[in-house]
Amino acid sequence: MTKNPMHIVLTAGGTGGHMFPARALAEELLARGNKVSLITDLRGAGFGDDLKDVTVYRVSAGGVAGGGIVRKILSLSKIFIGTLKARKLLKSIKSDVVVAFGGYASVPAGLAAGQLGIPLYLHEQNAVLGRANRLMASKARGICTSFKNVSHVPQGLEKKVTLTGNPVRPEILTLRKTGYQIPDEQSELSILVTGGSQGATVFNTIVPEALALLPKEIRTRLRISQQVRGEGAETIEALYKDKSIKADLRTFFDDMPARLASAHIAICRSGASTVTELAAAGRPAILVPYPHATDDHQTKNARDFTDAGAGWLMAQSCLEPQKLADRLISLFSHTQLLERSASCARNSAITGAASNLADVVCGIKESNGDEKLTSENVSTGAAA
Numbered sequence: 035m036t037k038n039p040m041h042i043v044l045t046a047g048g049t050g051g052h053m054f055p056a057r058a059l060a061e062e063l064l065a066r067g068n069k070v071s072l073i074t075d076l077r078g079a080g081f082g083d084d085l086k087d088v089t090v091y092r093v094s095a096g097g098v099a100g101g102g103i104v105r106k107i108l109s110l111s112k113i114f115i116g117t118l119k120a121r122k123l124l125k126s127i128k129s130d131v132v133v134a135f136g137g138y139a140s141v142p143a144g145l146a147a148g149q150l151g152i153p154l155y156l157h158e159q160n161a162v163l164g165r166a167n168r169l170m171a172s173k174a175r176g177i178c179t180s181f182k183n184v185s186h187v188p189q190g191l192e193k194k195v196t197l198t199g200n201p202v203r204p205e206i207l208t209l210r211k212t213g214y215q216i217p218d219e220q221s222e223l224s225i226l227v228t229g230g231s232q233g234a235t236v237f238n239t240i241v242p243e244a245l246a247l248l249p250k251e252i253r254t255r256l257r258i259s260q261q262v263r264g265e266g267a268e269t270i271e272a273l274y275k276d277k278s279i280k281a282d283l284r285t286f287f288d289d290m291p292a293r294l295a296s297a298h299i300a301i302c303r304s305g306a307s308t309v310t311e312l313a314a315a316g317r318p319a320i321l322v323p324y325p326h327a328t329d330d331h332q333t334k335n336a337r338d339f340t341d342a343g344a345g346w347l348m349a350q351s352c353l354e355p356q357k358l359a360d361r362l363i364s365l366f367s368h369t370q371l372l373e374r375s376a377s378c379a380r381n382s383a384i385t386g387a388a389s390n391l392a393d394v395v396c397g398i399k400e401s402n403g404d405e406k407l408t409s410e411n412v413s414t415g416a417a418a
Contacts, residue, residue, distance in 0.1 A: 039067045040130040042395060043147075047074040047095070047139025051159055051307045056135045057081045058201030058388040059157075059395070060088055066392065071127060073120060075139035091127075093119045095139045109138070116142030117149075124150060133157060133395055134174075136164040148173025155395055159200050159306035161338050162186050162331035178391055180306060180384075181338050186329060198391045199384030200310040205291040207385065209315040214376035216369050217298050222280075223252065223366055226297040227260040228287070234303055234322070236350060238266045241301060244358035246277045252366055254278050259293045261285065298372060299365065301358075304336035304347075312339065316380030318372050319345040320361065322353055344379035 042063055046056040060070045064087055071089045072080060080090040093116040120143040124132070132147035133155045134140040144166075147154040154174045156167045161181040163171070171177060171188050180200035187195060217223055227241050228234075237260070245256065258281040262270060267283050274281040287293055294300070294311070300319040302308055312319050321339060323332035336347045346361065365371055384390075392398075 039069065040396070041069040041071070041128060042131045042133065043071045043073060043124065043127070043129040043143065044133050044135065045073040045140040045143035046135035047077070047137055049137070051305055052135045052137045052140070053081075054203070054307060055157055055159060055201045055387075055391075056133075057085065058203075059133065059391050060085060062388040062392040063395070064088075066396065068396070071129070073123065073140075073143040075116075089127075091123055093117075093123070093142050095142050113138075113141055113145075117145045120146035121150060124152060131155065131395055133391075134167070134170060135159070136167045138166055141166050141169060144170040145173070157198070157391060158184060159310075160184075160331040161306075161334035162329045163188075164331070165328065176394055178394055180310060180387070181335070183338065185334060196394055197384070198394060199387030200306055201388040201391070202310055202314040202383075202385075203291070206294070206311045206314050209291065209295050209317075210380065210383075210385075212295060214316050214373065214380075215298075216373045216376075217366075218369075221255070222257045223255045224257045224296050224298045225259070225362075226293050226300040226302070227258065228290075228300070228302045228308075229261055229263060234261075234324070235264045236322075236353065237301065238262055238264065238270060240353050240355055240358060242270050242273045243355035244362065245279055246273060247355055247359035248363060250278070252363065256280060258282070259284075259287065259297070261287060299362075304332040304339065306335055309335045309339050310383075313342075313344065313379050313383035314385065316376050316383070318375035318379055320358070321345055321347050322350050323347070325350045339379070339382070342378050342382040344375050344382055 044056045044060060046052040060081060063070050073091045073093060075095040076092050081088055094112045095116045124146055129152055131153045132143055134144040135157045144154055155176045155178060156170060156174045157178045158167050159180050161184055163184055163186040168186060168188060171191050174194060176196055177194045178196050178198040182197055227237055229237055256279045258279060260281060260283050262283045263285055271283055294315050294317055297317055300317055302319055304321040304323045321336040323336050339345055340347045
């Protein structure tokens with residue numbers, strides 16, 4: 035319980051990568067006795083019915099990058115109008131602190147907070163400070179990061195940075211208690227293939243072709259859970275059946291924690307939520323960054339994960355069936371490599387991120403570049 039409860043306004047929108055950490059912080063702040071509101075854009079869905087204590091407000095917003103001159107003008111107009119509305123709103127609801135989670139939907143409230151002198155904190159999920167957060171950084175009191183090394187922090191603002199980690203779903207954290215089950219010579223080999231929130235159609239061709247190249251003694255032990263977006267599911271299913279590969283193909287997995295729990299290795303993109311959850315669960319992965327991600331942030335996310343020894347990076351431009359097959363043959367033939375990478379993934383995780391972030395926002399922990407997380411905050415392998 036916070037000694038002096040505050041009214042803390044969160045602002046986020048767009049993808050789940052922004053909304054989930056905002057939701058996790060909301061739950062932590064409410065548990066401490068604070069009042070929490072959310073400002074999102076006109077399309078924002080909020081946190082759902084199970085967080086009815088959070089009042090949702092909506093303002094207009096527009097993207098801050100990409101598009102032609104007409105689109106930029108329209109976006110800037112939306113941001114201007116949204117900022118004016120956010121200024122009025124923040125005054126009327128008497129907010130004490132504003133926390134922005136990036137994405138263009140957070141810009142109006144973030145800018146309004148800076149103009150009104152309301153303490154503003156930013157949370158960055160990726161290993162690259164996003165453009166929206168860069169736009170607000172000079173007005174922010176603190177910049178909370180998910181990775182130890184974050185690029186594109188404006189010069190002179192490095193002292194505002196504090197490592198808090200990226201909040202992870204409780205269902206994922208429970209996987210730390212079960213640990214990683216190394217496959218023996220006779221057991222099934224479980225592979226989870228997912229393209230993140232946007233899918234990855236490149237996996238629809240490369241992964242099935244690579245698995246078809248594996249020796250029969252490996253193929254017959256495989257159990258594949260693969261997210262398939264777009265056309266081609268029937269073709270993929272037929273190929274797997276012809277090669278005696280057991281597979282479950284779906285456009286979306288609503289039981290991701292369970293599938294991650296049984297996975298011996300994942301093949302996936304490297305969005306912030308994906309990388310954070312892999313680390314928290316302690317699961318090794320072959321990461322294929324989305325090549326068109328803004329500022330190539332997925333490659334930087336992947337490098338943080340792989341530099342820790344937790345997995346392997348394969349650029350999409352170099353992703354070929356035979357190369358992927360060779361990698362899998364090596365890993366399944368030397369399962370101690372999988373076990374070691376799973377351990378490295380687990381050890382790289384930062385647990386308690388929502389609590390760390392709440393400490394900064396509530397003023398319990400100073401936000402500055404000289405204060406980093408202690409060994410108690412950075413996981414060393416103990417169950418969360």
